[in-house]
Amino acid sequence: MMRSLWTAASGMIGQQFNIDTISNNLSNVNTTGFKQNRPDFEDLLYQTTRTAGTPATEETLVPVGVQVGHGARVAATQKIFTQGSLQNTGNVSDVAIEGEGFFRVLTYDGTYGYTRDGAFKIDSNGQLVTSNGYRVMPEVVMPEGFIRESISISQDGRINVRLPGQDDPVEVGQLELYRFVNPAGLQAVGENLFKVSSASGDPIAGQPGFDGMGKTIHKFLEMSNVETVKEMVNMITAQRAYEFNSKAIQTSDTMLGIAANLKR
Known part of the structure; x- marks a missing residue:
């Protein structure tokens, strides 16, 4: 032939x-x-x-x-x-990454997932979670009776809220970002999540805005690139x-x- x-x-x-x-x-x-x-x-x-x-x-x-x-x-x-465009949503629980890095979440099987999707929610326990209920790590728990519209997230990942009867905001958590030597080696598993592989290398933790990490932009989401x-x-x-x-x-x-x- x-x-x-x-x-x-x-x-x-x-x-x-x-x-x-x-x-x-x-x-x-x-x-x-x-x-x-x-x-x-x-x-x-x-x-x-x-x-x-x-x-x-x-x-x-x-x-x-x-x-x-x-x-x-x-x-x-x-x-x-590459960086996707940032869209202003006005939602107080939305946060985008401008620059390098991933959010870490805890999945149901006890392993960590990494995502660029910052469309977070606040569940009935006041905890910051993803749309699928995965907890953002390190854990962020809102205090009882907090004023939802007072949530603010700084570019270095600090989360502040205001409580009824108080004028000064209270810091309730700190977002961390994680980067990889070879992000292209991460394994895509769906649900906007990636898992660590031997090709990606171990995650490198850091505070947003420092040591090569991107900044966290409050009330914005990163769109597809x-x-x-x-x-x-x-x-x-x-x-x-x-x-x-x-x-x-x-x-x-x-x-x-x-x-x-x-x-x-």
Whole structure:
């Protein structure tokens, strides 16, 4: 069988994966704190029929070899952790990260998750939690009878509230941020959460605004960093590449048909 059939097929499989990735990016264009995915491709093995540098005569060498490739495959999918735009929500429990870092939350199985989604809530116990009920770590618990609209979060993560009958606010907690040597190595697990992996390295804790950490911006949320125009252009490119590979398969099939119909 012709090698081009399998080579072009590998290209179609790769472009299908590319479209799947683009679709996921576009579907999360309004997901708070979402970071776009980028697929990376690599070429497959080459068949060498003549090696460069092979002696041609006693005094000369072959300047270039003869190689033919076998297509492409997906090498990796990478999260692009560029800053998303900040949106003013006016909600007193919303907080965005401007710069590097993640919030840490405690999941139901007792492990830690890391997120850029600062759409926090205050539960019936006065505790700061995520939309899925995961507790923000270190724990932040509002005092009984606090005035909700008096909540303020400074750029260095200090949380203050005012109590009835008091004019001066009271500090009730401190937000911490965590960064990683290789954030692209974090494992995305859904629910806007990431988990630590051996590739990401251990989390490095710090106070917002210090030691390379980003600042916490109160009453704002970080939106997705997906650029819709760029994703649409990538989709068109992937679609055309898929078509080109399908044309290569059709051409190979036509050539096989011509060979099969040869007569003496």
